[in-house]
Amino acid sequence: MIRPQKNIDYRMSLLTLFVVIACFSSSVKTTNAQCLSENKAYTTGEVLDYSVYYNWGIIWLDAGYVSFKVKKHIYLEKPVYHFDSYGSTHKSYDWLFKVRDRYQSYLDTETLLPLWFHRENYEGGFEVDYKYFFDWNQNRVFSYTQNSNRPYRKDTVYIPDCTYDVLSLIYYCRNLDFDHLEVNDTVPVKAIIDNEVYSLYVRYLGKEKIEDRNDHTYNAIKFSALLVEGTIFKGGEDLIVWVTDDKNRVPILVEAKILIGSVKAYFNNASGLRNPMAARLK
DSSP states (O other), X not given: OBOOOOOOOOOSOHHHHHHHHHTOXXXXXXXSOOOOOOOOSOOTTOEEEEEEEEEETTEEEEEEEEEEEEEEEEETTEEEEEEEEEEEXXXXXXXXXXXXXXXXXXXXXXXXOEEEEEEEEEETTEEEEEEEEEETTTTEEEEEEEETTEEEEEEEEEOOTTOBOHHHXXXXXXXXXXXXXXXXXXXXXXXXXXXXXXXXXXXXXXXXXXXXXXXXEEEEEEEEEOBOXXXXXXXXXXXXXXXXXXXXXXXXXXXXXXXXXXXXXXXXXXXXXXXXXXXXXX
């Protein structure tokens, strides 16, 4: 059984890390990414809350939090799921490295494809503002991006079918069928990240029992994920995710090695779930 650390610091984007980690959970044995035909895992009104910890050497400190909400919205005269996620360092750590991250995405309730995405980051003085508008008639994304190192820019990115922004990909993954995987199966996913389309994969690692920080035990599904090499990740499968082995597929623990130390996100609580939390044992 995996038990949580009770005490962690922090030196990177809380929500960026969690979104990139949690989105890689697929289960279709094919070489091509698959679109989703039905949502069974979440509903409007759902809220998931997490604590994020940073490890450096023997030091583990509680440094911040992340929340994920599903709301109702109308976009282009169509009903959509509005995914709204926010991450922050605790104010007591702002003097060291202040983080305020928000990700939003609109998902068509019929096609279950993303229509709009907005990323706003403030991380230690570095700011990011990205917007994507999806045009599925032409399989393209109109992007409007700027950050502290690059001025405002318009661009058009052509995308394959079943390409998701990093936030909508989390909810896509929660709906997939895990019943037909064997240990070490790898599964493709496609995501548009920073104006580029990435072909990534996850590796199924089996099932385990796992505890959250409130000493609740869950039946869980375990994965590793291929990460894109960048400013905080070395690249490779240095990321592990445990999600509930029930219809909700709620991430319970997410952990990743980064260039200095490691980061973990622990599930705190949930409200408004679509299905009973059948994976919880106590």
